[in-house]
Each structure stands twice: as C-alpha cells, then as structure tokens.
Amino acid sequence: MAASQTLPRKITLPPLPDKPALRQHGSMSEQITLPATMSAVHIATPGAADALQVTSLPLPEVKPGEVLIRVAAAGVNGPDLAQRRGHYDPPPGASPLPGLEVSGVVVASGEGTTRHRPGARVMALTNGGGYAEYVAVPEGQVLPVPHGWSFAEAASLPETWFTVTQTLVMRAGLAPGMTVLVHGASGGIGGAAIQIASILGARAIGVTSSPEKAAYARSLGAFATVDRSEDVAERVLSLTEGRGVDRVVDVIGGDMAAVNVAASARSGHIVLISTLDGSTAAVPLRQMMAKGITMSGSTLRPQSSETKATIAERIAFSLLLNLSLPDWVKPRISTFPLEDAARAHEQMEARNHIGKLVLLTSFGRDQ
Numbered sequence: 107m108a109a110s111q112t113l114p115r116k117i118t119l120p121p122l123p124d125k126p127a128l129r130q131h132g133s134m135s136e137q138i139t140l141p142a143t144m145s146a147v148h149i150a151t152p153g154a155a156d157a158l159q160v161t162s163l164p165l166p167e168v169k170p171g172e173v174l175i176r177v178a179a180a181g182v183n184g185p186d187l188a189q190r191r192g193h194y195d196p197p198p199g200a201s202p203l204p205g206l207e208v209s210g211v212v213v214a215s216g217e218g219t220t221r222h223r224p225g226a227r228v229m230a231l232t233n234g235g236g237y238a239e240y241v242a243v244p245e246g247q248v249l250p251v252p253h254g255w256s257f258a259e260a261a262s263l264p265e266t267w268f269t270v271t272q273t274l275v276m277r278a279g280l281a282p283g284m285t286v287l288v289h290g291a292s293g294g295i296g297g298a299a300i301q302i303a304s305i306l307g308a309r310a311i312g313v314t315s316s317p318e319k320a321a322y323a324r325s326l327g328a329f330a331t332v333d334r335s336e337d338v339a340e341r342v343l344s345l346t347e348g349r350g351v352d353r354v355v356d357v358i359g360g361d362m363a364a365v366n367v368a369a370s371a372r373s374g375h376i377v378l379i380s381t382l383d384g385s386t387a388a389v390p391l392r393q394m395m396a397k398g399i400t401m402s403g404s405t406l407r408p409q410s411s412e413t414k415a416t417i418a419e420r421i422a423f424s425l426l427l428n429l430s431l432p433d434w435v436k437p438r439i440s441t442f443p444l445e446d447a448a449r450a451h452e453q454m455e456a457r458n459h460i461g462k463l464v465l466l467t468s469f470g471r472d473q
C-alpha cells in the first residue's frame with residue numbers, strides 16, 4: 107500500500123531499563139528494538155465491565171508463521187463482552203486477553219512468514235490479545251490497512267468483516283441482485299453486512315431501533331430501513347413486492363426467528379450470528395419446509411487459522427479494494443484510550459453507540 111511506503115524502515119521503540127529484547131530481521135536496517143514488557147487489559151475475574159484491568163505483561167512470543175504487531179488501535183466487539191462475562195472462553199492455545207481485532211505496525215516477523223514485513227501498516231483478526239500494546243497474529247489473518255484509512259478506522263473492520271464474509275458470502279452464497287435483511291443494522295456486524303452486500307451487488311434492508319440508527323444504516327448503503335417496533339415481516343414483504351428476502355443476517359434470535367422465516371423468500375437462507383434477545387425460539391417449521399429455507403449458524407473465534415486465512419483471502423480478492431475508493435463511507439467510530447476499555451464495554455452494553463467502538467494505545471494516540 108502506498109501509505110506503508112511513507113513509514114521509516116527502522117522503528118526504535120524506547121527500551122524499558124530492565125530487559126530490552128532485540129529481535130533482528132534481515133539486514134541491520136530492519137532491526138527493531140522492542141521493550142520487554144507492555145501494557146495490556148486483562149479480565150481480572152469474569153463479570154461486570156470493571157473486570158477489565160490494566161496490567162503489565164511480557165511481550166507475546168512470536169511463533170513460526172506469526173507476525174508481531176505494535177497495536178495502534180483495537181476494535182471492541184460483542185464477543186469481547188461475552189468473554190468478559192465468562193460466557194465465551196478463548197479456544198485452546200489462544201491468548202486469554204480480550205481483543206479480536208487490531209490495527210498497527212508490524213515490528214517482527216516469525217519464521218516462515220513472507221508477506222508482511224516490519225514497518226507495514228496492517229489490520230488483523232487476532233485469536234485474542236488485541237487489548238494490548240503488542241499482539242502476535244498468524245500471518246494469514248493480517249491484511250493491509252486500506253488506502254486513506256486511519257489506524258482507528260481500520261481496527262473497526264476485521265472481526266465483523268471476517269464474520270460476515272464467512273457466513274453471508276461464503277456459506278450462504280450472497281450473490282448480485284439478492285435482497286438481504288440485516289438485523290442490528292447500526293452495529294458492527296450489521297454495518298459490515300450492509301457494506302459487503304452493496305459491494306457484491308445485493309441490496310440490504312436494515313432493522314434498527316431509532317431514526318438516528320436508521321439514518322446511519324442508510325448512509326452505509328441500506329436501501330430501506332424498518333424500525334423494530336413495526337411489524338418487520340409485513341414491512342419486508344411490502345418492500346419486496348410480496349416476495350421476501352433472499353438472505354437474513356440475524357444477531358437477535360428469540361422471537362425474531364419466526365419473523366425471519368415469515369420475511370424470507372423461497373429458498374432463502376437465514377444466517378444466525380448471535381442470539382442477543384434469546385437462544386431458544388419457536389420456529390414455524392412447516393413454513394420453513396414449504397419455502398425451502400436454510401438456517402445456518404457459526405462462531406468465528408474457534409475456527410482454525412487455516413479457515414481464517416481462507417476468509418482473509420476472500421476479503422482481499424473480492425472486497426478490500428472497494429474500501430480504498432475515495433467516496434467509500436467508513437464506519438462511524440468512537441474512540442477510547444486502551445486504559446478505558448471498561449467504559450467502552452459499558453457504552454456497548456447500554457446500546458447507545460452507533461457503528462464501532464475502538465480503543466487506542468498510546469502509540470495509536472500519537473498517530
């Protein structure tokens with residue numbers, strides 16, 4: 107990317123007095139001095155937002171196939187809240203720290219890596235550990251920062267774009283001309299679904315809970331919005347001339363499951379990403395059968411690094427270039443210092459945010 111070429115090739119970070127670690131990569135001009143310890147946010151005891159506490163930890167080990175990223179910004183996602191509450195444990199071998207997406211600068215590359223060299227501006231889907239000043243990430247989960255995007259903006263992308271690409275695009279086969287019903291349309295997943303649909307020539311109907319959230323969903327590309335207080339299925343049928351939608355992205359679950367079936371067209375596919383309003387539902391099975399509807403569900407974090415790398419390739423080849431277009435509408439972001447992660451969680455839980463919440467490290471605040 108053009109933006110990465112403006113960075114100096116040698117980045118010297120202030121070493122801590124106790125035990126600076128020097129890692130060498132290629133020529134002397136690529137040497138980067140790293141501190142021995144970093145600030146990170148950990149979950150002291152699972153529970154309320156104040157469980158998130160700042161601590162000092164050694165830098166993560168960089169395993170073969172991984173790159174070490176000096177984190178500028180880390181996105182906040184629904185799964186971070188679930189992990190903090192003790193409901194979404196990290197998969198075996200993953201960092202116990204929260205944080206599933208970051209942006210920053212590559213400062214070390216492990217054995218066998220080929221693509222992202224020290225100095226590159228990147229964004230990445232992590233396997234955990236993003237709420238920290240450094241994180242090690244399998245190289246296949248790392249993408250370049252789109253041209254013209256700040257680190258804070260770029261950190262808002264990976265978790266939701268990987269999730270929606272895997273479910274709506276790769277599994278449910280979203281295709282040009284289709285119509286997609288997007289629940290939680292002003293949130294992270296919802297916003298990604300609207301934008302990915304528009305890139306792929308599909309059109310989105312967003313479901314939101316306020317006129318301001320509806321306006322935001324339309325600014326991202328939704329051709330129509332429905333308020334949750336309305337009869338969602340009836341409005342969707344009227345917007346689609348009685349046909350229904352081809353695909354549904356659902357983060358709500360509960361009673362919305364039956365609404366989704368009623369709002370779906372024949373051969374529709376409902377993609378279940380979360381169950382914010384309830385994990386059990388009464389589903390009209392006969393209607394599902396008659397319409398030939400598929401319902402699929404998925405969680406991203408436990409997937410293998412190979413699967414995540416395959417999703418990254420799909421994003422890189424089909425979607426990424428669009429984000430560098432001059433008139434691309436970036437997601438709305440609200441930023442917090444990394445040390446205020448608890449405040450960001452409280453804001454997400456209060457449901458009064460629009461778009462994405464992003465944590466900035468001291469390095470990210472200087473950019």
Ligand SMILES: NC(=O)c1ccc[n+]([C@@H]2O[C@H](COP(=O)([O-])OP(=O)(O)OC[C@H]3O[C@@H](n4cnc5c(N)ncnc54)[C@H](OP(=O)(O)O)[C@@H]3O)[C@@H](O)[C@H]2O)c1
Binds near residue numbers: 379
């Ligand atoms: N399956 C996966 O791999 C995966 C990956 C990422 C995220 N997720 C999950 O997807 C969900 C959405 O994540 P996100 O990052 O997009 O969160 P978000 O930014 O908070 O968005 C959630 C949206 O859902 C709406 N909503 C409706 N009912 C809600 C309820 N009972 N509680 C909270 N919000 C409600 C909210 O808008 P209104 O207030 O306007 O209704 C909000 O815009 C989370 O549960 C997250 O854990 C799953």
